[in-house]
Amino acid sequence: MADFDIVVRGGTVATASDITVCDVGVKDGRITALGASLGPGAREIDAGGKYVLPGGIDSHVHIEQKASVGEGVLAADDFYTGTRSAAFGGNTTIIPFAAQYKGQSLRQVVQDYHELAGPKAVIDYAFHLIVSDPSEQVLGQELPALIKDGYTSFKVYMTYDSLQLDDYQMLQVMEVARREGAMMMVHAENYDVIRWLTNKLTAKGHTEPRYHAISHARLAEGEATNRAIHLAELIDVPVLIVHVSEQRAMERILWARNRAMRVYGETCPQYLFLTADDLDRPGTEGAKFCCSPPPRDAESQEAVWRGLQNGTFQVFSSDHAPYRYDETGKLAHGPNPSFKQIPNGLPGIELRMPLLFSEGVLKGRIDLNRFVELTSTNAAKLYGLYPRKGTIAVGADADFAIWDPEETRTVTWDILHDNVGYTPYEGREITGWPVLVASRGRIVVEDGELNAERGSGDFLRCALPEPARPLEQPVPEMDPASNFGAHLLD
Ligand code: DUC
Ligand code: ZN
Ligand code: ZN
Numbered sequence: 001m002a003d004f005d006i007v008v009r010g011g012t013v014a015t016a017s018d019i020t021v022c023d024v025g026v027k028d029g030r031i032t033a034l035g036a037s038l039g040p041g042a043r044e045i046d047a048g049g050k051y052v053l054p055g056g057i058d059s060h061v062h063i064e065q066k067a068s069v070g071e072g073v074l075a076a077d078d079f080y081t082g083t084r085s086a087a088f089g090g091n092t093t094i095i096p097f098a099a100q101y102k103g104q105s106l107r108q109v110v111q112d113y114h115e116l117a118g119p120k121a122v123i124d125y126a127f128h129l130i131v132s133d134p135s136e137q138v139l140g141q142e143l144p145a146l147i148k149d150g151y152t153s154f155k156v157y158m159t160y161d162s163l164q165l166d167d168y169q170m171l172q173v174m175e176v177a178r179r180e181g182a183m184m185m186v187h188a189e190n191y192d193v194i195r196w197l198t199n200k201l202t203a204k205g206h207t208e209p210r211y212h213a214i215s216h217a218r219l220a221e222g223e224a225t226n227r228a229i230h231l232a233e234l235i236d237v238p239v240l241i242v243h244v245s246e247q248r249a250m251e252r253i254l255w256a257r258n259r260a261m262r263v264y265g266e267t268c269p270q271y272l273f274l275t276a277d278d279l280d281r282p283g284t285e286g287a288k289f290c291c292s293p294p295p296r297d298a299e300s301q302e303a304v305w306r307g308l309q310n311g312t313f314q315v316f317s318s319d320h321a322p323y324r325y326d327e328t329g330k331l332a333h334g335p336n337p338s339f340k341q342i343p344n345g346l347p348g349i350e351l352r353m354p355l356l357f358s359e360g361v362l363k364g365r366i367d368l369n370r371f372v373e374l375t376s377t378n379a380a381k382l383y384g385l386y387p388r389k390g391t392i393a394v395g396a397d398a399d400f401a402i403w404d405p406e407e408t409r410t411v412t413w414d415i416l417h418d419n420v421g422y423t424p425y426e427g428r429e430i431t432g433w434p435v436l437v438a439s440r441g442r443i444v445v446e447d448g449e450l451n452a453e454r455g456s457g458d459f460l461r462c463a464l465p466e467p468a469r470p471l472e473q474p475v476p477e478m479d480p481a482s483n484f485g486a487h488l489l490d
Contacts (some may be wrong), residue, residue, distance in 0.1 A: 003039035011047025055092025055399035060317035060377035069345035077122035085418035089350035090434030092399035129154035150461025188224035205339035209286030222248025238262035240355030321345020384463035
């Protein structure tokens with residue numbers, strides 16, 4: 001008689017804090033024991049020489065979402081292909097967006113995304129909200145009610161015609177986030193700087209993809225990040241600055257963190273492995289690399305690596321926002337679109353962790369604990385899924401991936417499992433791959449095959465984010481003059 005449904009034997013088990021060689025016992029979808037020489041399992045898996053890591057949580061992905069640029073264009077992956085691809089990349093949870101466009105009811109948007117995800121997802125998922133229309137109804141009723149229902153994080157945009165909030169609206173949504181205890185994610189780029197540069201460039205006939213990077217100036221990101229942080233300081237509310245690409249924005253995040261503000265940072269593979277030169281590939285191929293913020297330069301890549309090492313960033317997500325390189329996606333406005341008509345976003349859901357493992361862990365830039373923290377644990381904590389998700393511990397969901405640190409593959413799109421038709425990382429050699437992935441004790445990926453039914457992923461209600469951890473280092477005193485006394489709001 002087996003003691004466990006599954007025993008994973010002899011792997012090197014790593015969490016955000018520990019590394020131990022031990023067995024992992026799984027029963028009824030949960031981890032029920034960690035130890036040496038556990039009793040028999042109905043299924044025995046030998047993980048000798050391999051790493052057993054918490055399943056990745058890709059906490060920034062756009063699935064079946066309409067593009068914010070390029071009217072009517074839909075992201076290339078649906079909840080089946082998106083979660084399938086995520087699973088092959090070592091993930092067991094994704095957090096996509098339920099995206100409101102102006103005029104829409106947030107409640108209705110959430111229901112619509114549930115109808116899309118429920119029948120298709122093969123791994124677990126929660127939802128962030130995107131709030132683009134902070135009407136009285138949204139701020140007064142829908143948003144607070146949804147936060148209480150388990151949608152405890154939402155994203156706002158400081159740019160894009162269809163999504164942008166002005167500073168007054170930012171303060172209004174921050175006030176709700178503060179009152180309800182939600183986590184607010186900010187796309188920080190200066191709308192008017194981008195609009196002005198775009199108009200100047202296109203008026204001169206500069207419409208090729210490479211001008212996308214020029215129009216989304218680094219300064220626009222640094223300025224908006226600074227502004228978002230100051231608005232958050234005024235209200236005294238946590239904010240997470242998403243998809244950070246460059247030094248100026250990083251410096252502002254670090255400045256805030258050094259003052260004990262609850263300001264968090266996220267970055268993504270495109271800021272480590274791509275540059276603006278990729279947007280200048282021949283013909284319109286640069287369209288494949290148009291995302292916002294855009295990839296920058298070698299110096300920014302180095303800065304982003306440092307930010308992963310020094311704690312500027314807490315989260316490494318993919319920002320998977322995939323569009324096919326054809327008339328359904330990047331080229332929806334014809335074979336030679338102006339950069340301002342090209343849907344913004346890149347695929348990355350499957351390669352996020354292998355890229356960071358290969359270039360980060362195996363090249364000695366970050367250690368295995370930090371890898372786990374950046375790709376799984378911190379997202380679980382910030383978005384209210386910990387400790388059910390994001391760790392390997394007794395009582396947690398049996399969400400893990402077994403990684404072979406010696407396996408090397410050369411990336412081509414056809415080894416991936418998305419529906420995008422290209423990968424920005426074509427030709428890269430990656431060492432270290434997840435070879436078996438378990439979601440709630442179901443082995444969903446093994447021997448290169450998916451063993452999960454459509455719709456077998458569960459929706460996860462998120463708790464409110466964890467309160468900030470006590471600081472490890474003394475910090476300068478907060479300047480009392482910089483905050484008018486947010487407690488008067490309560
Ligand atoms: N913001 C995102 O978060 N993803 C894709 C495009 C964008 O602007
Ligand atoms: Zn964004
Ligand atoms: Zn995104």
